[in-house]
Amino acid sequence: AQTVTQSQPEMSVQEAETVTLSCTYDTSESDYYLFWYKQPPSRQMILVIRQEAYKQQNATENRFSVNFQKAAKSFSLKISDSQLGDAAMYFCAYRSESPSNTGKLIFGQGTTLQVKP
């Protein structure tokens, strides 16, 4: 069974600075997808960025980028130029390519990010 681990329960960053959130996962599969979701106090999970395992190039979305290390099973999220609105809980998630796992995301325990003005 696949597992996702986020080892940092809480992180803090100064506004305009850069922060990296860690995520590791365990799987025996070669094809899968990885996601970072953000959950602000409004509770709605918002997709931040996604990565296909077959792509070696790291995904980037504006101020958000990932460092995907497939061999190490590591998927970290870097937030550049942090803004107050980035404060939220961040979840790393794994989705298997297997048809038997359709619709299922496996989440890490989350990292609460605090942004200090």
Next chain:
Amino acid sequence: KAGVTQTPRYLIKTRGQQVTLSCSPISGHRSVSWYQQTPGQGLQFLFEYFSETQRNKGNFPGRFSGRQFSNSRSEMNVSTLELGDSALYLCASSHDTYEHYGYTFGSGTRLTVV
């Protein structure tokens, strides 16, 4: 384009009762997944429906059930509520063909069992 709508936002139920939660996916999305979020267990997958059929199921007791209608709206039912069922219940929808693009979540239903 309307997002994923979950109703109600909040619910308070008594132990032993049953509850039904509703989720309306984004127009055109035929896959709906349900998750339970608690501080202790985190986010756990309940089940996924596609075209009115349950395609996948998580490790939850049979008290948790769901269904999907022809318009892709989905309902989740929990019978014989227990205190431990208190949680935020989230649903997510996706376009099946582009499922790997990610899932769009609703704002959830906060269920409190007393």
